[in-house]
Amino acid sequence: MSTESLLLSITMAVAAGLVGSFAVMRRMSLAADPLSHVALPGIGIALALHIHPVFGAVIALVFGALLVWVVEERGGATTESVIGVVFSAALAIGSIMTTGEDLIEALFGGAGALTWSEKIFGLLVANAIVLFIIVFRNSLVIMMVSPDIARTAGINVRWFDLLYLECFALTIALGLRYLGVLLMGALIIIPAATSKRLSHDLKSMLWFSVMLSVISTTLGSGVAMHLHREAGPIIVLVATALFLLSLIPRPAERRRIHG
Amino acid sequence: MMAAVPAENALEVNDLSVHFGVTQVLKDLSFGVAKGSALAIIGPNGAGKTVLLKTLIGSLPHSGSMHWAAGVRIGYVPQKLDLERDIPITGIDFLKARAAVAHRATFDMPSVLTLVGIPLEVAQRPIGAMSGGQFQRLLIAFALVADPNVLLLDEPTAGVDEPGQEQINELVRRLRKSQSLTVLFISHELSVVYQYADNVLCLNNKRAWFGPPSTILTPESLRQIYGGKVSYHIHEH
Numbered sequence: 001m002s003t004e005s006l007l008l009s010i011t012m013a014v015a016a017g018l019v020g021s022f023a024v025m026r027r028m029s030l031a032a033d034p035l036s037h038v039a040l041p042g043i044g045i046a047l048a049l050h051i052h053p054v055f056g057a058v059i060a061l062v063f064g065a066l067l068v069w070v071v072e073e074r075g076g077a078t079t080e081s082v083i084g085v086v087f088s089a090a091l092a093i094g095s096i097m098t099t100g101e102d103l104i105e106a107l108f109g110g111a112g113a114l115t116w117s118e119k120i121f122g123l124l125v126a127n128a129i130v131l132f133i134i135v136f137r138n139s140l141v142i143m144m145v146s147p148d149i150a151r152t153a154g155i156n157v158r159w160f161d162l163l164y165l166e167c168f169a170l171t172i173a174l175g176l177r178y179l180g181v182l183l184m185g186a187l188i189i190i191p192a193a194t195s196k197r198l199s200h201d202l203k204s205m206l207w208f209s210v211m212l213s214v215i216s217t218t219l220g221s222g223v224a225m226h227l228h229r230e231a232g233p234i235i236v237l238v239a240t241a242l243f244l245l246s247l248i249p250r251p252a253e254r255r256r257i258h259g
Numbered sequence: 260m261m262a263a264v265p266a267e268n269a270l271e272v273n274d275l276s277v278h279f280g281v282t283q284v285l286k287d288l289s290f291g292v293a294k295g296s297a298l299a300i301i302g303p304n305g306a307g308k309t310v311l312l313k314t315l316i317g318s319l320p321h322s323g324s325m326h327w328a329a330g331v332r333i334g335y336v337p338q339k340l341d342l343e344r345d346i347p348i349t350g351i352d353f354l355k356a357r358a359a360v361a362h363r364a365t366f367d368m369p370s371v372l373t374l375v376g377i378p379l380e381v382a383q384r385p386i387g388a389m390s391g392g393q394f395q396r397l398l399i400a401f402a403l404v405a406d407p408n409v410l411l412l413d414e415p416t417a418g419v420d421e422p423g424q425e426q427i428n429e430l431v432r433r434l435r436k437s438q439s440l441t442v443l444f445i446s447h448e449l450s451v452v453y454q455y456a457d458n459v460l461c462l463n464n465k466r467a468w469f470g471p472p473s474t475i476l477t478p479e480s481l482r483q484i485y486g487g488k489v490s491y492h493i494h495e496h
Contacts, residue, residue, distance in 0.1 A: 146340055198386055201352055
């Protein structure tokens with residue numbers, strides 16, 4: 001793996017850890033998966049038009065996040081149904097449009113060296129996401145506790161909701177070449193879910209989440225290279241193993257259980 | 260068009276109506292709240308009390324007019340929030356977030372905590388692990404961080420045990436005096452309303468009543484508002 005690729009995968013992992021922290025705290029873990037599916041028809045259209053598949057995926061994801069935002073605004077039980085239906089249909093349409101090797105790559109990531117345009121685009125987007133979450137973490141925390149309170153604090157809740165969803169969508173886009181449509185959601189959610197088990201405050205939540213995401217990505221890539229396997233599934237397995245470790249009760253918890 | 264707000268009023272509401280689809284929740288409400296006064300909002304469940312507060316903070320679409328006086332800074336304390344127990348946000352994180360958003364570099368955390376009576380070790384706990392009364396006081400502290408002059412409280416004592424209720428009521432009364440706050444609060448405790456409010460706004464699904472407690476909180480009007488037998492004790496102090 002080249003230095004730029006390593007740097008890009010680490011920056012992507014940092015973005016995934018930060019975005020994932022808020023996704024887990026906002027209880028939108030389950031949205032990660034269907035939203036990532038919308039990338040597939042984007043990849044299909046891009047391949048048909050002979051443009052870079054990643055850019056097709058980015059456009060589809062940005063549009064998908066906008067759709068979730070519009071539907072959420074209308075509220076009620078329809079949100080989940082709409083997300084379930086629209087994004088499953090997107091997966092179906094994308095699977096028809098993309099075939100063979102391309103489909104496997106799109107679903108599980110891997111294969112092919114990154115182009116310069118991809119690397120530059122990836123680094124720019126990943127850094128923008130990291131910056132957004134760090135700068136606006138306080139507004140995101142207040143919105144998460146109560147959107148009404150956030151409004152009285154002068155926070156433009158609608159706007160921040162959209163920006164956050166777009167960060168979420170772009171983070172999925174960043175990971176598509178490494179983990180693919182089916183697994184990128186997992187890298188956003190699992191390290192953050194592990195971190196939530198280990199943390200009591202915001203700072204440790206964000207730090208643990210970032211560290212676990214970076215460890216999963218680098219360790220997973222290393223093991224994959226050693227075993228001559230695609231990195232995506234192994235990265236997710238490393239993240240899952242770390243989550244399982246976090247389930248082992250700590251001494252204080254054990255006392256509570258047995259005491 | 261801007262309707263004039265009388266100089267002594269913090270809030271002026273005229274013909275305010277709120278619809279959810281075909282359901283009309285609030286209809287043609289008109290009232291004013293004088294600066295430094297306390298308005299209690301009472302009424303049966305489903306009468307639109309919370310909807311009114313949410314409309315006043317700009318969270319819900321409405322018709323009619325609603326004008327806050329210039330320079331008003333609103334602190335809003337919502338009804339008990341549904342939080343996960345293990346959410347990794349401490350009371351300190353939450354208050355610091357408010358200070359950062361309000362660009363208060365020199366925010367005196369210990370004095371705000373003392374003001375609302377939260378010990379530092381409680382503020383260091385995750386917000387989901389606090390008791391109802393502690394979290395309610397944290398929400399009041401949160402509202403106070405940005406130095407408000409109007410406080411909106413949605414049933415601040417709901418789900419809090421009796422000694423805790425007494426503490427919160429006392430806290431609000433104390434703050435009102437020391438910070439010259441205008442207070443709008445929703446309450447089901449008629450004795451509290453009688454004791455703390457300058458004016459009462461009663462809502463039920465049919466109409467609204469507005470006036471000082473002594474004229475609104477009569478057995479006859481309460482029967483009309485709640486549609487049944489209501490009794491309450493007034494604690495004389």
